Amino acid sequence: MADTRYPQSYYAASANPVPARPALQGQVETDVCIIGAGYTGLSSALFLLENGFKVTVLEAAKVGFGASGRNGGQIVNSYSRDIDVIERTVGARQAQLLGEMAFEGGRIIRERIATYGIDCDLKDGGVFAALTPKQMAHLEAQKRLWERYGHTQLELMDQSRIRQVVACDNYLGGMLDMSGGHIHPLNLALGEAAAVESLGGVIYEQSPAIRIERGASPVVHTPQGSIRSKFIIVAGNAYLGNLVPELAAKSMPCGTQVITTEPLGEELARSLLPQDYCVEDCNYLLDYYRLTQDKRLIFGGGVVYGARDPQNIEAIIRPKMLKAFPQLKNVKIDYAWTGNFLLTLSRLPQVGRIGDNIYYSQGCSGHGVTYTHLAGKVLAEALRGQAERFDAFAGLPHYPFPGGQLLRVPFSALGAWYYSLRDRLGF
Incomplete structure (x- = not known):
């Protein structure tokens, strides 16, 4: 069985107190099921909850267990490949949109810290x-x-x-x-999780997604339960495993x-x-x-x-x-x-939709603290029917290795x- 304890890191040793969160038991229905309680999942959940969606988050281990709670804690703008590379890769309109978004993630982080009073040592x-x-x-x-x-x-x-x-x-x-x-990255994630719950969102820990039943009302299965939803957001990044094979092949x-x-x-x-x-x-x-x-x-x-x-x-x-x-x-x-x-091979993020109702963002390529917060906003916009910025990311090429x-x-x-x-x- 996978070890789901936090690593013996400085962040875990200095983390703010957190409540115990249960594992999913039985069947649940929700508007949006989010797989992964890292920055991408938590940012998506906050933007969706602020816009009236019912949101449930599944986490295989603990909030911030993956890269969100282990990274260098640096707020760095733009993407792993900069805007000039994007300009050479895509058309002018798409490049303009992506360029305008390149500095938004840091602003979102500061807004979250201010709005929800998150104690995470911002400098x-x-x-x-x-x-x-x-x-x-x-x-x-x-x-x-x-x-x-x-x-x-x-x-x-x-x-x-x-x-x-x-x-x-x-x-x-x-x-x-x-x-x-x-910032203290784990405390940022823990603070965002508390904000999700303050808005009525539900987070289940120790609840790995083991199978997605695709269809008009997709179902995510865990070892002891399942969630039926209108939409799924896949936000597991490097800790997703082979849950979605077509994503694993390109990262x-x-x-x-x-x-x-x-x-x-x-x-x-x-x-x-x-x-x-x-x-x-x-x-x-x-x-x-x-x-x-x-x-x-x-x-x-x-x-x-x-x-x-x-x-x-x-x-x-x-x-x-x-x-x-x-x-x-x-x-x-x-x-x-x-x-x-x-x-990713291009070192640019991969964003897209599988079928009509499974959305994903992955592949920050080492540049994820700011991008993941932006991704949550862009995914939430797409679920609300405002897809222009989502489409700008989705149009980036996804190369297999x-x-x-x-x-x-x-x-x-x-x-x-x-x-x-x-x-x-x-x-």
Whole structure:
């Protein structure tokens, strides 16, 4: 049987108190059955409840068990592939819609925190750090691109300026996005779940969806019950398994690793990140880090294709942390964990409908904190009959991995090795 406990993460250890939620027993009827109580499912539930739908959420483990409760906690705008890639891939109207939505997810997060009083340690400000001249040129182009879509809270930083905000000698410069920022991701999910329940939504934990009976009134079956609904939203992402085979064929779970130091104390923490911004570098396989409310450093990076759990996470990530901050060589690591995100071949999200009443969003490709909150709004709009923005996402190409499920891991790892080599060589 799958282990449905939270991982031994800093987030689980510092989570806000939560009520016990029952498993589904027997038969239930609802307007919308949502599979997955992560950000996509919870965001969808909130928007639907606010518009009068009856909503029931099924969670195989606990709220925020997957990527929503394990990620780096960074509010990063746009998508895993930026708007310029979308502009080259789709037509002008579709690209315009997707570009306009690229900065909406962060606003939704802040609105949820304010409206429902969610305690999740929100801090403003995110830094993209350039290690090479090519990466710095990319950030300059990215700033022009984002400003073309109305996003103006950006500052390019030269080498002396970036050293004022992050005590790392490796960076040539960077870009500061003041609409970025960071949060305690599990507490955000727990707060959103409480908001769902405050509006009359129902969440069942320890209730994995094991079969979907498709039809005019689809039924989702769990080990001890079932839910009949008008609509289903599939929001399991990297933890969905093979419940919907046509979705599994076009995506791949990948693992990323995170460590958290012991408390550093106010003086050392402030010396590393004086303004308490979060940081990610511009490499293909990027490193990301930030401070917690109690002045620990959270540092993440690395990708394991196929989502295997490494035996020694600290051995993988600690050297990356010390490369950025050698002054932490004697600092103890208190927590180390892994979590899965869902990769698509295009690295763009996959959104669509199966038949008339099964909707889905998946494949954030490591860029999910903001996108999932937007996805919930877009899915709710579609169920209300306002499908223009849903259709803009649904029109993005959904490519199968070359070689199918058997070869997707080695092919993806080979591609990542190539781009990592380019990063190291600076071209």
